[in-house]
Amino acid sequence: MKEPDLPANENERMAALLDLKILDTAPEEVFDRITRLAAHIIDAPVVLMTFLDEDRNWFKSKIGVDFADSPRNISFCGHAIHNDEVMMVPDAQEDERFADNPLVAEMPNVRFYAGAPLILSDGIRLGTLCAFDMQPRVLSDEQIGALRDLASVAVDELDLRKSVEVEARISQELREQTVELQHSNQALEQYVYMASHDLRAPLKRLINLADLAVLDSDGAASGLVGPMRESAVEMEELVSGYGRLAGLSQGEASEQLASAMVKEAYEASGQIIDVRVTGDASVVCDSFLVTQALVNLLENAHKYGSGDSVVIDLTDDNEQVGIAVSNEVEQSFEVDNTIFAPFKRLVSDDRGTGLGLAIVERVAQLHGGSASASCSDKTFAVQLSLPKRGI
Amino acid sequence: MIQIPRDGEIALVDDDDLDRMIMSRVLGISNLENTVIDYPSAESFIDDLATRNESGHIGLSLVLMDVNMPGMSGLEALEHIRSVLGLIDLPIIVMLTSSEAGADMEKATQLGAHGYLAKQSGIDKFVGVIDEEFVNV
Numbered sequence: 051m052k053e054p055d056l057p058a059n060e061n062e063r064m065a066a067l068l069d070l071k072i073l074d075t076a077p078e079e080v081f082d083r084i085t086r087l088a089a090h091i092i093d094a095p096v097v098l099m100t101f102l103d104e105d106r107n108w109f110k111s112k113i114g115v116d117f118a119d120s121p122r123n124i125s126f127c128g129h130a131i132h133n134d135e136v137m138m139v140p141d142a143q144e145d146e147r148f149a150d151n152p153l154v155a156e157m158p159n160v161r162f163y164a165g166a167p168l169i170l171s172d173g174i175r176l177g178t179l180c181a182f183d184m185q186p187r188v189l190s191d192e193q194i195g196a197l198r199d200l201a202s203v204a205v206d207e208l209d210l211r212k213s214v215e216v217e218a219r220i221s222q223e224l225r226e227q228t229v230e231l232q233h234s235n236q237a238l239e240q241y242v243y244m245a246s247h248d249l250r251a252p253l254k255r256l257i258n259l260a261d262l263a264v265l266d267s268d269g270a271a272s273g274l275v276g277p278m279r280e281s282a283v284e285m286e287e288l289v290s291g292y293g294r295l296a297g298l299s300q301g302e303a304s305e306q307l308a309s310a311m312v313k314e315a316y317e318a319s320g321q322i323i324d325v326r327v328t329g330d331a332s333v334v335c336d337s338f339l340v341t342q343a344l345v346n347l348l349e350n351a352h353k354y355g356s357g358d359s360v361v362i363d364l365t366d367d368n369e370q371v372g373i374a375v376s377n378e379v380e381q382s383f384e385v386d387n388t389i390f391a392p393f394k395r396l397v398s399d400d401r402g403t404g405l406g407l408a409i410v411e412r413v414a415q416l417h418g419g420s421a422s423a424s425c426s427d428k429t430f431a432v433q434l435s436l437p438k439r440g441i
Numbered sequence: 442m443i444q445i446p447r448d449g450e451i452a453l454v455d456d457d458d459l460d461r462m463i464m465s466r467v468l469g470i471s472n473l474e475n476t477v478i479d480y481p482s483a484e485s486f487i488d489d490l491a492t493r494n495e496s497g498h499i500g501l502s503l504v505l506m507d508v509n510m511p512g513m514s515g516l517e518a519l520e521h522i523r524s525v526l527g528l529i530d531l532p533i534i535v536m537l538t539s540s541e542a543g544a545d546m547e548k549a550t551q552l553g554a555h556g557y558l559a560k561q562s563g564i565d566k567f568v569g570v571i572d573e574e575f576v577n578v
Contacts, residue, residue, distance in 0.1 A: 251538045254562040258463045261564035286562055 052147040054128025057175060066174040067101060069215050070208065073108055080207055081111040084179065084200050089113045091196045092164070092189060094181035099168075099204060100127050101177035114182075124151050126182075130165030131175040136194050139163040141186035161186045164194070166201035171209050179204055239296040246293025253286040291405035295392060298339065298412050303440045306337045308364045308373055315344030322352040323377075324359035331366035331373075334440030335417050343413040344375070346406040347432055351377035355430065370419075371438050376431035385425045410434070417441060443532060443555060444578040445473060449502030453479040454486045454518070455536065456510040460560065464505065464536075467564060471571040475502055483510055483518035487526075494526055503575070504533040505558065508545050516545070519552045534558050534574075 057063055067073065081099050089097040096114035100107050107125040109118055122128050129147065130137040142148040142161050153160045165180035179201040189197070260279035264272045308331040316325050318341060325348070333340075351360040357378035365372035390411035392404065407423075414421040414434050418441035423432045445451070451468060455461045461479045468477050480486035483506070493499050504522075508515040515535050522528050535549040535557045546557050558574065561567040 247538075251560075254538070254560055255457075255459050255463065257562040258467075258564055258567065259459065262463065262466055265564070283562070 051124070051150045052129075053123045054125060055132065057131065059174075063174055063176070064104060066170065066172075066212065067103070067176055069219070070176070070212055071215060072110060072208075072211070073101060073103055075110070077111060081204060084204050085111040085113050088179060088181060088197060088200050091200075092181045092193050094162075094164075094183045096182035097180070098127075098182075099177070099179050100125075101168075102128060102131060107177070110177075120153075124153060126153075126160075126163045127165055127178040127180055130163075130178045130180065131167045133167055134169070136164055136166045136189075136197055138189060138194070140188050143186075159184055164189055164197060166197045168201055168205050168208065170205060170212060176208065242296035243293050246289050246296065249289045250286060250293070253282055253289065256282045257286065288405075291409070292392075294342075295405055295409050295412060298409065298416060301336045301338065303334050303336050303417075305332055305334050306340070307332050308366075308371065311337055311341045312344060312362055312364075312373075315341045315348055319345045319348040319352075323348055323355075325362060326359055327362045327364065329364040329366070331364045331371040331438075333366075333371040333436050333438055335436060339413045339416065340373075340434075340436075343410040343434065344373070346410050347375040350406055351375070354379065356380045356428075366438065369438055371436045373434040373436070374431055375434075376429050379425065379428055379430045382425050382428050383430075385423045385430070387422065389423050390421060407432070442576050443503075443534075443574060445475065445532070445575050446502045447474055447577045449475065449500050451475045451477045452486060452490075452501050452504045452506075453477055454483060454504065454510075454515070455479070455507040456482055457507070460507070463564075463567075467567045467571060470564065470568050471575075472577065473571065473575055474577055483513035483515060487513070487518060487521055490522065490528070491526060494528065499528070499531065501531060504531060505536055506533060507536045508549070509538065516548055516552060519549065519554055523553045529553070536560060 085097045085099050088094075094114075096112075098109050098113070098115070099111040100109050102108075102122055102125070103119075105122050106119040107122050107127050109115070112118075126137075126139065126148070139145050139148060140162060142151065142154040142163060148154050148160075148163075151160075160182050162183035162185060163180065165178040167178055168176045170176065179197065181197070257279055260275045260282065263275045264279075267275075309327055312325060312327055314337070348360060351357075355377035360375055360377040363372070363374040363376075365374075390407050392408040407421075410432065411421040414436065417436045419434060419436035421432060421434050423430070425431070451473065453461055453464055453468075455464065458481070461481070465477050465479060468475075480489065486504075486506075490499070490501075493501070506515045506518060513521070519533055519535065522531065522533065532555045533553070535545070535554045537545060537557055537559050549557055556574070558570065561570055
C-alpha cells in the first residue's frame, strides 16, 4: 500500500483550511445538495465531500456512510488532491497503491473510487468530492464532467466563505491595531501633558526671577533681563499651549447658547476686538472647550487681521450647528486644511505658538464635528461645524 | 477677600528654595504687612506648629503651603493640622504650580483649606493676586 504524500504546501494548506472554520461543523444543505446530485449522476452507493485535516479525512457531507471521518494515511482522497483532474480508480484490487489498503482488503471492500479535488481559486487543495463503489467500474466522460462541475460548485461556495473569513480577520486585525494606536497616542499625549506641566514650574520661576533682578537693580538690568524674560514668557506660552492641546478632553456636555459662548469668549479674551454676531444656535457641548476655541479665533483675528472687528455667523439646521468666525485681512491668501496642523504658522517671524488653530480643530473633533478655513475677497474665515445634539 | 490679622506671622511652606524666596519677595511687595517665616518642608512646619500649639499661642495669621512636596505632601500636612493638631480655624491656603490641578484643589477644599493660590508668572501678576485675595485687618 502506498500512503498518500503530503502536499508541498501542507502548512499553508492547513492554515487555509483552519481559516475556513468548516471542520467539525454540522451538515449544510448547500453541500448535501451537491453530494445528492453526484450520487444520482454517478449512481454510486457512497458519495462524500471531504476535507483533509492533519491526520484524518473529515466528511462535511456524506451519503452511504455513518461515520464522520477516516484516517488520512489510508485515504484515497489523500492521493486525489495531488491531481488537477478527477482521479479514477476503476478497480482498487488491481491498483498497487490500494490493493492491500484495509478499506479494500477488509470491509467495506472498496473496489471503485473517483475523486474530484476541491481546489480554491488561490490553488489551495482542501479535499475532494468523491464517490465509492463496492463493484469495479468506470465512469463515462459525462459523469466525470458532472463530478468536476459539482466540485466547482462546492469550490465557489468555499471561495466565497474564505473571502468572508479573511475579510473578517483583516477587519478584526485592523480594529485591534486601531485600538493599540489609540492607546499609544493617549500615552504620548499623557506624556506631553505631564512634560508641559513639569516645564511650566521652572519657567514661571525664571520669569519671576527676571522681574526681581530688574527690581533689585532699579531697572538697570532691564536691557538684558527684559528680552530674557520675554523669551521665557514665550516659552511658557508655547509649553502650556502644547500641554493644553495634549490634555484636551471633552468634559461635561450640556446644551449651550452659541451667542452666550461668544460673549464669554469676548470677555475672556480681554475684549481685544469688536464682535458682531448674526443668528443664534443652541448646541450640546462642553462650553469651556468651545469658548476656548472661540478665544483662540478672536486672538488670531486681533493679531493677524486687518479690520477692527470680527463677524460671527451662527447657524442651526437642527442637525449641525455652524459657528463661522470671519475677519478682514490685508491680502487674500491660499488656505488648505494643513492650516490646523500644530506648529503651522500663517505668518513667518510671528510670536504665536502655532497651536491656536490646532486647538480649535481639536475642540471640534472632540465634539464629533469639524473645522474648516477659507480665505477670499480679503476675508479669512474659520467655520466650526458641531453636531447639534453632541456625541 | 480673606482677612489677615496684622499681628500674626505668615508661614510659607515650600520645599523649593527659589519659590520660597520669590514668594517672600512677593509678600514683601504686597500690601500685607506681616512678617514672613518660611519652612523648607511640611515636617519642619508641623514640628514648629506643634511647639507653638503647646505654648498656647500659635501666632500665625496665614499659612501658605505648597501642595507638591517630597516627604509629607501639602495635603497630608493639611489633614494632620486639622485632625491631629485639631487646629480647625487656622487659615491655610494651598499653593499650586498650575491652576489646572483640579483634583488637588477639590481635595484641598475637602480637607479644610481656606482656598488655593496658583503660582503666577510675573511678579506684578503675583502681587496683584495676593492683594486681591488678602487684606490686613
